[in-house]
Amino acid sequence: MKQKGTLIVLSGFSGVGKNTVISQVLAQRPEIHFSVSFTTRAPRTGEVNGKDYNFVTREEFQARIRRGEFLEYAEYNGNYYGTSMKVIRDKLEQGVDVLLEIEVQGAAAVMDKMPEAVSVFLVPPSFEELSRRLYARGTDDEETIQKRLAIARQEAKEVKNYMYIVVNDTVDHAVQEFFSILTAESCRAERRIHFVEGV
Amino acid sequence: MKQKGTLIVLSGFSGVGKNTVISQVLAQRPEIHFSVSFTTRAPRTGEVNGKDYNFVTREEFQARIRRGEFLEYAEYNGNYYGTSMKVIRDKLEQGVDVLLEIEVQGAAAVMDKMPEAVSVFLVPPSFEELSRRLYARGTDDEETIQKRLAIARQEAKEVKNYMYIVVNDTVDHAVQEFFSILTAESCRAERRIHFVEGV
Numbered sequence: 001m002k003q004k005g006t007l008i009v010l011s012g013f014s015g016v017g018k019n020t021v022i023s024q025v026l027a028q029r030p031e032i033h034f035s036v037s038f039t040t041r042a043p044r045t046g047e048v049n050g051k052d053y054n055f056v057t058r059e060e061f062q063a064r065i066r067r068g069e070f071l072e073y074a075e076y077n078g079n080y081y082g083t084s085m086k087v088i089r090d091k092l093e094q095g096v097d098v099l100l101e102i103e104v105q106g107a108a109a110v111m112d113k114m115p116e117a118v119s120v121f122l123v124p125p126s127f128e129e130l131s132r133r134l135y136a137r138g139t140d141d142e143e144t145i146q147k148r149l150a151i152a153r154q155e156a157k158e159v160k161n162y163m164y165i166v167v168n169d170t171v172d173h174a175v176q177e178f179f180s181i182l183t184a185e186s187c188r189a190e191r192r193i194h195f196v197e198g199v
Numbered sequence: 200m201k202q203k204g205t206l207i208v209l210s211g212f213s214g215v216g217k218n219t220v221i222s223q224v225l226a227q228r229p230e231i232h233f234s235v236s237f238t239t240r241a242p243r244t245g246e247v248n249g250k251d252y253n254f255v256t257r258e259e260f261q262a263r264i265r266r267g268e269f270l271e272y273a274e275y276n277g278n279y280y281g282t283s284m285k286v287i288r289d290k291l292e293q294g295v296d297v298l299l300e301i302e303v304q305g306a307a308a309v310m311d312k313m314p315e316a317v318s319v320f321l322v323p324p325s326f327e328e329l330s331r332r333l334y335a336r337g338t339d340d341e342e343t344i345q346k347r348l349a350i351a352r353q354e355a356k357e358v359k360n361y362m363y364i365v366v367n368d369t370v371d372h373a374v375q376e377f378f379s380i381l382t383a384e385s386c387r388a389e390r391r392i393h394f395v396e397g398v
Contacts, residue, residue: 120386123394156395164383165391177386184363184383187319187376192364195322196355 005033005092006185007114008099011107012122013152015134017168018101021122024175025099033091035100038064041079044139072102072109077147081106097182104158111161118185120178121162125169127152204232204291205384206313207298210306211321212351214333216367217300220321223374224298232290234299237263240278243338271301271308276350280305296381303357310360317384319377320361324368326351 012018026034038054040061049055056064061080065073073082083100091098100117102110111117124130130152134145159165164181168174185191211217225233237253239260248254255263260279264272272281282299290297301309310316323329329351333344358364363380367373384390 121388121395123391125394159395160388160392162388164386165388165394166386167391167394177382180379180382181386183376183379187363187365187380189320189359189361189364192322192366193359195324195364195366196320196358 003095003191005094005096005098006182007088007092007117008097009107009110009117009119010099010101010122011104013124013130013155014148015130015137016122016124017133017171018122020171021168021174021178022101024171025178033096033098035083035088035098037102038082038084039079071113072106074103074105076103076105083110104155108158108161118181119162120164120166120181121159122166122168122174125167202294202390204295204297205381206287206291206316207296208306208309208316208318209298209300209321210303212323212329212354213347214329214336215321215323216332216370217321219370220367220373220377221300223370224377232295232297234282234287234297236301237281237283238278270312271305273302273304275302275304303354307360317380318361319363319365319380320358321365321367321373324366
């Protein structure tokens with residue numbers, strides 16, 4: 001009996017270090033499938049189409065909406081973000097764990113449609129630290145940073161809907177907590193009850 | 200703000216290797232408080248009063264029942280087993296994690312009274328392996344072993360009420376799964392929501 005894969009939904013405030021944590025997770029567990037989202041926002045320096053995001057035009061994105069291709073999609077900060085349903089379902093059926101990085105609106109839609117998903121919210125050790133990291137990143141102007149912090153304050157209200165909160169004080173620690181959650185979830189009685197059914 | 204400790208309820212079939220796993224857990228995390236149960240059964244060779252169990256007479260046990268001292272107690276295989284409430288409550292309030300090894304009837308009573316408890320059931324890789332371990336232990340005669348296996352078949356029906364199942368294929372692996380569960384539980388959003396309340 002092949003055990004189904006686990007869908008892990010990861011969100012976090014802009015600037016908290018999601019990409020760094022995800023890179024480490026995938027480096028240590030290359031068997032995890034990272035679900036690449038579709039977006040209409042412009043690529044940042046260094047971002048690769050098909051790896052970081054599938055970058056598409058507004059017209060193409062809206063055509064995909066009409067074809068019902070998305071598990072969820074949302075408009076955020078003036079850009080569309082969406083998640084393809086078919087790839088995720090196929091991977092889970094094959095027993096592959098799927099990691100989905102997604103903002104809070106989209107995450108709520110996924111949790112609603114797939115209640116068995118494991119949801120994790122990545123937080124900084126403090127709000128001051130979040131602000132410091134956004135400035136340190138050096139990719140955004142003052143106005144964008146203030147906008148991101150205002151969005152973070154809004155998003156903070158939704159964190160209670162996640163199952164787990166991982167604190168990104170150091171990347172190693174955050175990655176270790178993330179893997180502990182994955183291991184613990186694989187130990188859930190409902191996933192392992194076949195171990196005692198034979199008795 | 201001091202975070203409350205976690206109460207971990209551990210059960211498992213007789214002979215699955217609970218004591219070995221618990222010894223390793225406590226050796227690696229001496230800050231965990233192991234709750235010592237009261238029992239009227241005779242000590243096995245090597246068992247120490249006050250460490251493995253508090254060994255008491257039936258009369259003393261029944262007096263403690265009347266004084267309302269037990270979080271739970273149960274009669275099992277002709278002997279009483281019970282858990283003192285006060286020590287556990289005090290430790291949890293101090294922020295100390297408490298590990299409680301307990302059979303399924305007692306565990307059900309504890310989960311009922313303390314629904315925030317984390318419950319873990321330790322299983323062997325297979326029922327054949329359980330039987331093999333009971334014979335290898337060499338402490339019981341044939342009749343006792345058959346009785347233990349019959350009890351295991353009964354207990355198997357209750358495993359679905361536990362949150363987690365840990366497979367004791369190797370002690371190291373079981374201990375690692377156990378610690379992952381502890382870490383994941385400490386990451387639960389309801390325990391960490393103070394990280395975002397400041398935002």
